[in-house]
Amino acid sequence: MITAPGHAEVQDLPAPIAAPGEVVVDVQRAGICGTDLEFFSGAMAYLHSGHAAYPMRIGHEWMGTVSAVGVGVDPAWIGRRVTGDTMLGCGACRRCDRGRQHVCERRLELGIRGGKPGALAEQVATPARSLHRLPDAVDDARGALVEPGGNAFRAVEGAALRPGDRCLVLGPGTIGLLCALFARAAGAEVHLLARDEVSAAFARTLGFDDVWTEERLPRLPWDAVIEASNSPLLPARALDLVEPGGRTVYIGLAGTPSLIDTRDLALKDVTAVGVLSASPGLAGTIDAYAAGVVDPRPLIAATVTLDELPAILAGARPAGAGRGPKFHVAL
Structure with missing residues (x-):
């Protein structure tokens, strides 16, 4: 209690x-x-x-x-x-x-x-x-x-990834790492942006080689960006990074308002998806765990x-x- x-x-x-x-x-x-x-x-x-x-x-x-x-x-x-x-x-x-x-x-x-x-x-x-x-x-x-996995499952569904797409996950906490695991299972090329080298090092133990800190993030076209941090600044950064015509998924929640410029959203023709809860993703997560697709x-x-x-x-x-x-x- x-x-x-x-x-x-x-x-x-x-x-x-x-x-x-x-x-x-x-x-x-x-x-x-x-x-x-x-x-x-x-x-x-x-x-x-x-x-x-x-x-x-x-x-x-x-x-x-x-x-x-x-x-x-x-x-x-x-x-x-x-x-x-x-x-x-x-x-x-x-x-x-x-x-x-x-x-x-x-x-x-x-x-x-x-x-x-x-x-x-x-x-x-x-x-x-x-x-x-x-x-x-x-x-x-x-x-x-299963419950945190269901949130990540839905976030990756929202990213609408196809095999070979390049996906960037912002924030390798529990949800961000689960997003990366589901995105990899979907056949995407997965990159993660970490706050520091400590969190980056743990992400690499899960088999992700492309883990970056802000100063090292390469300039690449990101087909989808999943924002899974609690930073009020990274939602706008996600919109800045994603390719025109791509998708941003917002599953992280900051303690203070996190703002995006909807002009950028419209002028880049970006699809933005918000995710609350694992509910519609629980069954799919159980299936993925049972099949060994994601551990x-x-x-x-x-x-x-x-x-x-x-x-x-x-x-x-x-x-x-x-x-x-x-x-x-x-x-």
Whole structure:
């Protein structure tokens, strides 16, 4: 539980009960991400808009096994390994009817928005309609990386890459690296722009030779640019770099407004795509993981216990942790 900016603790709480239409999942593994760190720091926008409030239980990257079902849910779910959608639409509005529940105005977001408790706990309750079954070929580590993978999957879909296209990814954090992995699987020539040599060096361990810092970035025609950083300056840089007639994909979020000049967008005939959430990309990500087309596991720096998590949220890095950007909790 995060109870205030800069303060997180493990609490004993009543076990969840499956409401009608819900299941209870025994969580086996969950990850933390930049959104969780923003909640810990107090910078997350939802805290200031009223969509979230302390105390809150975080955790929206997870997998586990269904242990109970509520009224109206097929009992065949019990015992199945699953992950689930973070975005829980109301199910009754025009957006939900059109399959856009991830932008439903009244949506809850598991562990993020509307007070829906997250999955950094031994158990989590979630609607059965949000579940995605995990095949045996997707182990627990990959299962807990389906949600971030789904975001990257959608970003690469938005880039509309063809084999041989040259794609530049700005920001090799978890999402940026996953974008690079999916773009490579699509047959693109993938380059990454890193903030510094430390992040560049880790990206190279994943088999990406063309990793640059700003001062070394070559002048090349970029068919697509995926902006996956938290820099307020890089969205405009993406538009500056992309080839006329190309595509820019915006999946990174800065803490302050990040502006682009729409004159450049129009005069270069660029297609700009914004991506919110993994929802439409979860099934495709599971398929890619199961087929071995993309393996996200090298991004995991360490797998820790729930008791160790508050220190990690505060910036600690446990002894023996790898260089990857992702931490997992085993429950």
